[in-house]
Amino acid sequence: MKFCSNCGATVELRIPPGDSLPRHVCSSCGVVHYLNPKIVVGAIPEWDDRVLLCRRAIEPRLGLWTLPAGFMENAETTSQAAARETLEEACARIEVGEMFTLINVPHISQVHIVYRARLLDLDFAPGEESLEVGLFSESEIPWDEIAFRTIALTLRHFFEDRRRGAFGFHTSDLALPPPVGVV
Amino acid sequence: MKFCSNCGATVELRIPPGDSLPRHVCSSCGVVHYLNPKIVVGAIPEWDDRVLLCRRAIEPRLGLWTLPAGFMENAETTSQAAARETLEEACARIEVGEMFTLINVPHISQVHIVYRARLLDLDFAPGEESLEVGLFSESEIPWDEIAFRTIALTLRHFFEDRRRGAFGFHTSDLALPPPVGVV
Numbered sequence: 001m002k003f004c005s006n007c008g009a010t011v012e013l014r015i016p017p018g019d020s021l022p023r024h025v026c027s028s029c030g031v032v033h034y035l036n037p038k039i040v041v042g043a044i045p046e047w048d049d050r051v052l053l054c055r056r057a058i059e060p061r062l063g064l065w066t067l068p069a070g071f072m073e074n075a076e077t078t079s080q081a082a083a084r085e086t087l088e089e090a091c092a093r094i095e096v097g098e099m100f101t102l103i104n105v106p107h108i109s110q111v112h113i114v115y116r117a118r119l120l121d122l123d124f125a126p127g128e129e130s131l132e133v134g135l136f137s138e139s140e141i142p143w144d145e146i147a148f149r150t151i152a153l154t155l156r157h158f159f160e161d162r163r164r165g166a167f168g169f170h171t172s173d174l175a176l177p178p179p180v181g182v183v
Numbered sequence: 184m185k186f187c188s189n190c191g192a193t194v195e196l197r198i199p200p201g202d203s204l205p206r207h208v209c210s211s212c213g214v215v216h217y218l219n220p221k222i223v224v225g226a227i228p229e230w231d232d233r234v235l236l237c238r239r240a241i242e243p244r245l246g247l248w249t250l251p252a253g254f255m256e257n258a259e260t261t262s263q264a265a266a267r268e269t270l271e272e273a274c275a276r277i278e279v280g281e282m283f284t285l286i287n288v289p290h291i292s293q294v295h296i297v298y299r300a301r302l303l304d305l306d307f308a309p310g311e312e313s314l315e316v317g318l319f320s321e322s323e324i325p326w327d328e329i330a331f332r333t334i335a336l337t338l339r340h341f342f343e344d345r346r347r348g349a350f351g352f353h354t355s356d357l358a359l360p361p362p363v364g365v366v
Contacts, residue, residue, distance in 0.1 A: 001188045005216070008186035008193075018311055020271075021256065033188070035257050038219050039294060073204065074218050077287035077356045078294060088203075099285065099354050104260035111222060111261060128201055169352045171282050173260045 006031045037109040041081035042069025042151070043117040044158055045094045050135035051158070052119055053142075054089050057131045061147035067114060067154065068092070070129075082115045090133045092124035101154045104173040112150040116158075116167065149174055189214045220292040224264035225252025225334070226300040227341055228277045233318035234341070235302055236325075237272050240314045244330035250297060250337065251275070253312075265298045273316045275307035284337045287356040295333040299341075299350060332357055 001024045004011050009028030016023055016032050024033040044067055045052040053065045068086040072078065079096040086094050094117040103112045126133050136142075138159045146152040153172065161167045184207045187194050192211030199206055199215050207216040227250055228235040236248045251269040255261065262279040269277050277300040286295045309316050319325075321342045329335040336355065344350045 003186055003188050003191035005184045005186050005188045005194075008191045010191075011188075034254065036221050037255050037257055037259075039222065071217065072220050072294075074220055074292040075289050076220075077289050078285070078354075079287075079356075080289075099352075102261070102282065102285070104262075106258050106260050106263075109257040111255075169282075171261075173262075 001033060001035070004029060004031060005033065035109075037106075037111055039072040039078070039081075040069055040110055040112045040150075041072050041078050041085060042067045042112070042114045042154075043082040043086045043094055043096060044100065044114060044154065045086055045090070045092055045117045045119040047119040047122070047135055050137050050140075051155070052086075052090055052092060052124065053134060053136055054126070054130040055132040055134075056129065056147055057126070058129050063131065064145050064147035065142050066147040066151050069112070069114065069151070078113055079115060082113075082117065086117065087127075089127045089130050090124045091127050092133070093120040094118060095120060098167065099169060100167065101150070101157060101170045101172075103150045103153060103171070105150060106173065107176050112148075112154075114151075114154045184216060184218070187212060187214060188216065218292075220289075220294055222255040222261070222264075223252055223293055223295045223333075224255050224261050224268060225250045225295070225297045225337075226265040226269045226277055226279065227283065227297060227337065228269055228273070228275055228300045228302040230302040230305070230318055233320050233323075234338070235269075235273055235275060235307065236317060236319055237309070237313040238315040238317075239312065239330055240309070241312050246314070247328050247330035248325050249330040249334050252295070252297065252334070261296055262298060265296075265300065269300065270310075272310045272313050273307045274310055275316070276303040277301060278303060281350065282352060283350065284333070284340060284353045284355075286333045286336060286354070288333060289356065290359050295331075295337075297334075297337045 004026035007029040011024040068089040072081040097116040187209035194207040251272040253268040255264040280299040
């Protein structure tokens with residue numbers, strides 16, 4: 001951030017009165033511009049014993065597999081975001097169930113939330129951001145080609161919980177990724 | 184948003200290629216500026232059968248009572264945010280426990296998350312944003328002077344769960360507030 005989105009003047013990094021962290025403060029109108037974490041919301045669309053995955057048509061992680069997920073929009077709820085992203089990325093309609101994972105990714109200032117969901121029909125297809133969309137049983141999951149660590153962790157929790165016959169709600173924090181690895 | 188924070192030129196509202204919603208797009212450098220929901224994180228600091236509340240020294244809802252809570256910062260986790268806000272608003276140290284409520288407030292594009300927490304000592308005091316800080320048993324809670332609907336709902340869940348001897352995780356969505364009422 002270099003310029004004030006309110007008046008167009010330059011911003012400077014300084015600690016406003018009563019605050020404890022440096023903020024982008026406008027040198028002209030004085031508006032303080034806060035930067036806050038973003039929420040990514042997704043779903044695990046289930047059909048019998050299989051789950052729906054999308055192969056990414058965009059960076060980052062182009063060509064790798066993920067659950068339908070994306071940035072939450074203003075004025076929607078987390079479950080609405082899960083349904084919208086599933087429709088956009090997989091042209092698939094779901095009934096959103098319980099919140100299943102909430103994973104902090106502090107090094108990129110994101111919080112990832114994934115819901116369990118019931119796929120309502122088999123009329124899915126790749127959306128603009130997907131190369132392919134498919135249903136995978138546990139043994140078919142391409143574990144070495146999952147795009148994001150939060151998605152791999154969510155899928156592991158999902159199959160573990162399904163095996164023991166009880167689904168919980170799982171929260172965790174991801175540490176910094178290894179130098180070469182998935183986000 | 185009127186000006187581009189990247190180059191200072193004016194922005195215009197239009198739907199970028201491949202997108203479905205109008206965004207603030209720079210008329211000069213072309214950067215798309217997304218607006219996303221903000222996360223508010225708080226805690227229910229417990230000491231024996233009482234919980235810690237803060238009376239707000241700032242707007243909105245100046246003079247009303249709330250749990251320690253505030254906007255999550257970049258590069259922190261949700262539980263770190265809960266501990267930081269409790270330290271800032273009540274000068275109180277807590278051990279953060281389980282995530283307890285996650286409540287969508289779509290009409291103001293916020294997601295409110297509250298953790299259960301154990302107050303570590305009684306050396307609390309009003310922070311800069313609080314007029315007073317105190318411990319309240321269930322019968323002492325000033326229900327008619329709670330600042331925010333998400334906080335009142337969280338406290339109701341807390342006392343209900345405590346009464347039945349089992350704490351769950353509660354998600355819900357707030358509808359638009361009544362014309363005169365709390366957020």
